[in-house]
Amino acid sequence: MFKKVLIANRGEIAVRIIRACRELGVGTVAVYSDIDKEALHAQIADEAVCIGGYMAKDSYLNITNILSACVLTGADAIHPGFGFLSENAKFAKMCKECNIKFIGPDYESIELMGNKARAREIMQSANVPIVPGFEGKIKDLNHAREIAEEIGYPVIIKASAGGGGKGIRIAYNLEEFEKGYNTAKSEAMACFGDDTLYIEKFIENPKHIEFQILGDNYGNVIHLGERECSLQRKNQKVLEEAPSSIIDNELRNKIGEIAKNAAKAVNYKNAGTIEFLVDKDKNFYFMEMNTRIQVEHPITEMVTGIDIVKEQLKIASGKELSYKQEDIKIKGHAIECRINAEEPNFDFRPCPGKITELYLPGGFGVRLDSAIYCGYKIPHCYDSMIGKLIAYGNNRNEAIMRMKRALSEFGVGGVKTNIEFQYWLLETEEFLNGDYHTGFLGNKLKEKMEKI
Template sequence: MKKILVANRGEIAIRVMRTAQKMGIKTVGVYSEVDRHSPHVKFADEAVLLGPAPSSESYLVMDKVIEAAKSTGAEGIHPGYGFLSENAVFAQMVEDSGLTFIGPKPHAIEVMGNKLAAKEAVKDYNIPMVPGIEEAITDVALAKKIAQEIGFPILIKAAAGGGGKGMRVVEKLEDVSEQMDRAIGEAVSAFGDGSVFIEKYVGSPRHIEIQVLADTHGNVVHLFERECSVQRRHQKVVEEAPSAVLTPEIREAMGEAAVRVAKACDYVGAGTVEFLLDEKKNFYFLEMNTRLQVEHPVSEIIAGVDLVEQQIKVARGEKLEFTQEDLKINGHALEVRVYAEDPLANFTPSIGTLSKYKTPTGKGIRVDDGFEEGMEVPIYYDPMISKLITYGKTREEAIQLMIKAIDDYEVEGVATTLSFGKFVCEHEAFTSGNFDTHFVKDYYAPEQLEEKYDDEKQIAAKIALKLYLENQKTLKTPVTVSSNWHKRGM
């Protein structure tokens, strides 16, 4: 491939283009009308307008994306994440058009895109599962019967779900009917599919995911784990690699299980197998994401592998250049997602213009972003501004560097989650490694962040006063200022 089209926008589009250009591959960007002047458009070697701002009229219009690739002579399409990245129909259309889809085969996307189908696919591969049923139901009476057999609390989940939609925790029998109705309604609204299933609710879970990589020659490896337990509304906000709690034995077992999951659906390319880890260190298969993850940089850093480069090489039919034995964990990486959201107002989106935008720099600091000072954060897309990543020889070093990097990150014009990221990094539960997916519910409240702001303001005021008083004590020497006015006859 000498030219590829990146079917995405913002930071992930630039991320993919950087690697492609490093490999000597020309890039084609696509954009909506509102993104006309976005950095990813300027970064690409050429760019094609897809349509109006709404993604349903631009980034999600499959025919337009494929036509843009053909008209520019692109040989492959990289979908990034989000938008069309996990759409089996789009992957098939790309292949049918004679282009290369830089990602897994349509079959793998389709199977792993449905949680029930995914469980069915891996059930013969000795993969630990959360106790529950393996078929979709809508019958409330049957749901009650199953719930009693499994034992409360239970979790009702949309089969085609994601991002916490169509998900309900039920503590007692009398709540099953209402929560079933709500879960089905949400699932229909979000995914057009009301099928739900029931499984045992794991009370204090940690969200651990394994990065896998597979070629078309039967080779599959894992690049160790990421801890993604700090979430708000079931969506990740802070990720790290490796996890602070996995033993080498559990790491190896989870890695081997993830490889088996990939083999179960003949997976190729980069993908992520997600697990729940309970308080007794038992792990259970959750789902597989058939694309590059937002948090992929932390895995790249500790494993020393450029995942986008590997995706492109696999799509070209090349064999993996390394084996599992070649891969080792080096240091620790931490990622904070910087959203245009207000953590003091329940993380509601904060739309506006970036009147000031300066990113931190330095050794061990990486910023993946798609914004510039003066740009407006549009209402049409995900409100993530950037990903702030730090790397250290130890977890403690990575955390301290992250705190400093957050302090050095200057954003004005919109509220961001930077302060929340700092709150997490300074919290004893996080620094000790003793936390789970309930971190936000258990430890965070807007009032705590406001108190922290007040404390910091008081400290800053005291420092300013101290400097002022010291300056007043300093002996001042009058300075004679010469003027040119008299020389000009004035």
């Protein structure tokens, strides 16, 4: 096992990784931007190093400064968390060249799966079902128009190097397509430094189902079941649950085996997620692979009893997987609500500021992954998520009731949050029936605003 791990991230995921390291007896190094000096992860780690200014490009995306901090503190591994450099193949490669273990897949796997167009080709060759789309390089807007006409509207335009809902536009006709194409291209360049796009058929009102996989250095790959991630706003997940109400054991085993084959096709190591779209007839299509730990990993941990971050550390240190596929049992139900500092009544605009009061939920079956505390100043320059509230129950109904109870106990003073919005969401008829899809929340919010 490693002696010391540097966590190249911030917020709740950095705290989550520090806790896993502590339980394994591993030393920790936090890195922080100047605005994050008082952040929880910088306070609870064994060591902390300032790596630059508040802008991400000067700190959490600054590869040189992060690697320098690693060398300075004698850390022998880096955990990238999610976001920032977690799916940056160049960073993973530089870690390897500096003899620092990158706690994630090999850079070659990140490179292969990070390019959405290339990933589709690989999945197709591995007999993984894919959404109909264009295979190849798009030359220009005229070429893109021809592709869209051939596929047939509606189509979805995506940034090849994208993630996190950025660089995505949906077009139902030519006019929307031209506007969406140019906007997606600009957004992709601004967010990823790469404006390469790909186009595929837009599956209307699907379920967004993702499978958690783990692979070691010895060719062993397992899946930990699925997560239902269809509650989204502008391609950003809002609430997730595990397992999905539409996936039975037969379908879980079928998709799970395909997910494992997909991972093996790129010699995948460590934790990753294979994402699928599932239509009303339960046909499923590969969407993308996230080559990192996911924001919503805790719900899988709750229903399997497996600490995914600890497994990441063990795999990266050269150990074989602790589990075989037959060991994986899905028990009970878990829900995660993403708690954001934002104002739902004003188009969910971010609400940074100082937390003046804080009342945290607890009790049986409740987990809170967060990095906030009373007196903490939420910065204006990073993601608005301030915590993940997780509720576990023996069945879905118990998990829902427990989550509602936990949300009703959760109080944050000084800033606006989406806590009441999450409570409202849990009470919608569609959610209670499990009868929702990726377009549901957008439609529901539109209806809600029209009534006001």
